C-alpha cells in the first residue's frame with residue numbers, strides 16, 4: 013500500500029461523502045444518523061449499532077432552503093437544510109441537533125417541521141464552568157442514549173458504550189498522531205490532504221477508518237524529516253472544507269501546520285476516560301477539549317487557547333476563516349486579533365459566503381494578504 | 388390622531404430617575420449589575436443591587452438614531468457587519484460614551500447573563516467581562532424545542548441557588564430571603580398588570596398600539612420587582628380602561644387591526660406608527676412585549692425563587708417555532724387581527740429564523756402577512772421607500788379582503 017492510495021481514498025470520501033454513506037448503508041444495513049455539530053456524542057450512536065456522520069452541507073445552490081431561512085443565515089446551516097429539503101439526504105434515518113449556536117437551534121425546529129426523519133435534540137448546557145452544569149451535561153447524554161434506544165428500538169448496554177468509547181479514543185489518538193507527525197514535518201502530506209482526512213473521518217465507518225488511519229501512520233512514520241523553512245500557519249474558525257485554501261497558502265511558501273476548527277482539531281481533541289461512568293466521561297471530554305466559542309468556560313478562554321496553540325505549534329501567522337453571518341466565532345475575533353497584535357503575530361481574516369466554495373475574489377484576497385503579511 | 392397617553396410623562400420621569408440612580412450608584416455605595424433583558428433580575432433587587440440593561444440602552448440608542456453610526460464604529464474595531472447591533476452599539480458606546488445618558492451606562496460590578504433570549508448574549512457578556520474584568524454569572528436555560536425535561540427542570544432550580552451563592556460572594560453578605568419574598572410578589576403582580584394592560588388592546592377600537600407597548604415596556608424590563616412599577620402600571624391601566632369605556636382609540640377611526648412580530652424598529656417607530664395610522668390600521672399587539680407576561684402561570688407567588696427558573700426558561704424566544712406559532716395564533720384570535728407584520732430582523736437570528744415556517748403554520752388562520760426586512764437599531768439596513776411600498780401593498784390586500792368578507 014502506498015501513501016498516495018491511502019490519500020486518494022480519504023480524498024474520494026471527503027469529496028463525495030453522501031455517496032460513501034449510501035454505499036455503506038446498502039452494504040451494512042446500518043441506520044444512518046446525521047449530526048449537525050461536533051458536540052454530538054458519536055459514541056452513543058455507535059453503541060446503538062448505528063452509523064454517525066457529520067452533515068457537511070454540500071449544496072452549491074440554494075433554492076428550497078430560501079423558503080425557510082433568510083439570506084442572513086450562515087451557509088453551513090442553509091446548505092445543510094438545502095440538502096435535507098432537496099432529498100440529497102434521503103438515506104438518513106435520523107438527525108442529531110446538539111444545542112450550540114442560535115442558527116443550529118432554529119435549524120432543528122425547521123428540520124423537524126419539514127423533513128421527516130428521526131429527530132434528536134441534545135439540550136446541552138451552554139456553560140461548562142461549574143460542577144452543576146457538568147452534572148446536567150452527563151444527564152443530557154444519558155437522555156440521548158434512551159432517546160436513541162427508543163427511536164431505533166434497541167437497547168444499549170454499558171459494554172456497548174465502553175467499546176464505542178474505546179474505538180473513538182483510538183481514532184482520536186490516531187488523528188492526533190497524524191497532526192503531530194505533520195506539524196513536525198509539514199512536507200509529509202499536503203494541507204488539503206490532511207483536511208480531507210479529518211473530513212472523511214467524520215463520514216467513514218469507524219472500524220474501517222481506524223484501520224486506514226493506522227496504515228497511513230505506519231507509512232508516514234517511515235519518512236525522514238526534511239528541513240522545512242516554510243512559514244507555519246494556524247487556521248482558526250468553524251468550518252473550512254475547501255482544499256484550495258491550503259494550496260493557495262502552500263503556493264506562497266507557507267504551510268498550515270495546525271488548526272482550531274470544527275472540521276479539524278476540535279473533532280479529535282481530548283480523550284474520554286475509559287474507567288469512569290461513561291456519561292460523565294463523555295461530557296468531560298467536551299469540557300476538557302478546546303471548547304467551541306458557542307459555549308462558555310471562561311471569559312478569556314478563546315484568547316488563552318489561541319496563545320497556547322501558537323506556542324505549542326510554533327505558529328508564525330494566523331489565518332481566520334469565518335463563515336459569513338456566524339456570530340459565535342466572529343464575536344471573539346476583535347479581542348483575539350488585538351492579542352495577536354500585541355504579540356506581533358501576523359494574521360488575516362477572510363469571510364466565506366459559502367463554506368464549500370471558493371471564488372476568484374476570495375482566492376485573490378488570500379493571495380495578496382499572504383504576500384503583504386509581514387513575516 | 389388620538390392624544391398621547393397621559394401617563395407617558397410620568398413614565399419618562401421614572402426612567403430618568405432610574406438612570407440617574409444607576410449613574411450615581413457607586414457614589415452611594417451601591418453595586419451595579421448589567422443584566423440581559425430576559426435575565427432573572429429579582430434576586431438583584433432583593434440584594435439592593437442596581438440592575439442595568441444594555442439592551443434597554445441599545446433601544447434608546449436606536450431610538451435616538453445612533454444605531455447605525457455606533458455599529459459602524461464597532462465594525463471598525465473588527466466586529467462583523469452581520470451580527471446583532473445591540474452588541475455593537477453597547478461595545479461602541481462603552482468606548483465613545485455616546486449615549487442619551489450622559490457619559491454612557493454606569494460601569495458594572497458584575498454581569499448577569501441569561502441565554503433564554505439568544506446565544507449572542509453569551510458572547511456579548513464574555514466580551515464585557517474581559518473589558519471590565521468583573522465576575523460573570525450565566526443563568527443557563529436549556530432550550531425547549533418540544534419538551535422541558537426533568538433534568539433541565541432540576542438544573543435550572545439548582546442554578547437559582549448557584550446564582551444566589553454568586554451574589555453572596557460578590558456582595559460579601561448573606562442573601563435577604565425576606566426581601567426576596569416581597570420582591571417576588573411585586574414582580575409577579577407587575578407581570579399580571581402588564582398583561583392586563585396589553586389585554587386592553589382587545590377592545591375595539593384599541594386604546595393603545597404596540598408602539599405604546601414598546602415604550603412602556605421599559606419598566607417591566609428594568610424595574611420589575613419594585614413597587615413603583617405597580618403604581619405606575621395601575622395608573623396606566625386605569626387610563627386605558629377609561630379610554631375603553633369612552634371608546635377612544637389610539638388610532639383615529641381604527642378600521643384594521645394588526646399584529647407585530649419581533650423587536651421594534653426603534654429608529655422608525657414614529658414613522659411606522661403614522662404610516663399604519665394613515666391606513667386606519669392599528670398595531671394592536673406584538674409578540675415582543677408579551678414575552679414579559681407570557682409565563683405568569685409557571686410562577687408560584689409563594690415560592691418565587693423555586694419557580695422562576697421554569698418561567699425564565701419557557702419564554703417566547705426559548706421555545707420551538709411551532710410553539711411560537713401557537714402563541715401567534717392565540718393573539719390573532721384574542722385581538723381579532725386582520726394581518727400580521729413580521730419584522731425580519733437581521734440582528735436577531737433566534738427571533739427571525741423560523742418566521743417563514745410560522746407563516747406556514749398559521750396558514751389556516753387565513754390572514755395576510757407582511758415581512759419587513761430591517762434591523763432594530765441599525766438604520767443602514769432600512770430602506771424607507773421599499774418598506775413604504777410594501778406596507779401600502781399589504782394594506783391594499785387587507786382592505787380588499789375586508790371589503791369582500
Ligand code: SF4
Nearest residue numbers: 086088113250335338
Ligand atoms: S458556522 Fe457559526 S453560525 Fe453557522 S452553524 Fe457553525 S457556529 Fe453556527
Ligand code: SF4
Nearest residue numbers: 471504505507734735
Ligand atoms: S436582539 Fe436578538 S440576538 Fe441581539 S441580544 Fe436581543 S435576543 Fe440576542
